[in-house]
Amino acid sequence: MQTLDVISVNIWQILISLLNLVLLFFILKKFLFKPVKNILAKRQSEIDSKYDVADQAINEAEQSRVEYEEKLSGAKAEADAILQTATDTAKLRGDKIVADAQLKADGIIRRAETEAELERKKAIDGIKQEIVSVSGAIAEKMIEREINTDDHRALIDSFIEEIGEDND
Numbered sequence: 001m002q003t004l005d006v007i008s009v010n011i012w013q014i015l016i017s018l019l020n021l022v023l024l025f026f027i028l029k030k031f032l033f034k035p036v037k038n039i040l041a042k043r044q045s046e047i048d049s050k051y052d053v054a055d056q057a058i059n060e061a062e063q064s065r066v067e068y069e070e071k072l073s074g075a076k077a078e079a080d081a082i083l084q085t086a087t088d089t090a091k092l093r094g095d096k097i098v099a100d101a102q103l104k105a106d107g108i109i110r111r112a113e114t115e116a117e118l119e120r121k122k123a124i125d126g127i128k129q130e131i132v133s134v135s136g137a138i139a140e141k142m143i144e145r146e147i148n149t150d151d152h153r154a155l156i157d158s159f160i161e162e163i164g165e166d167n168d
Helices: 002-007 011-144 149-167
Strands: none
Touching: 011 149
16 A cells, blocks of 8 residues: 555645745746846837937938939039029020120121212213313314324323323
8 A cells, every 4th residue: 555655635835836936936926037137128119219229310301302303403403494594594695795796797888888979970070080180181182283084093092001100
């Protein structure tokens, strides 16, 4: 019957083991579980704060990017406006220069035409006076003597030669 004693259940021993287990559970809970839980909570709050800072940095970067793109598009629009203004101004100046040059050219042409007309009139007046003086000279010579046709031709030829020499 010895075998039964080995297999028998001792209630006091079970109770003491259970009591040891409960006591060990409370001791571990007090000294180990709470500090580990606090450390984990602290780490979680640090990680959360770093994520918050990262999210805030991302939001600020996105906002800066949007502002930069707005400024860039504004600068492009302003550059286009300045370029358009400069082009328009240059075109107006070019048109004005061309118009002024055209007016000057027209004035020069009018003056040249006027001067040419005056020179032509002077030349015509000069020719008329030459003709008058030639006619007068011919008449003078004809009055001096009676001329036949050959003499008349010789007289005109000599007179034309004198005019040619006077003009040279």
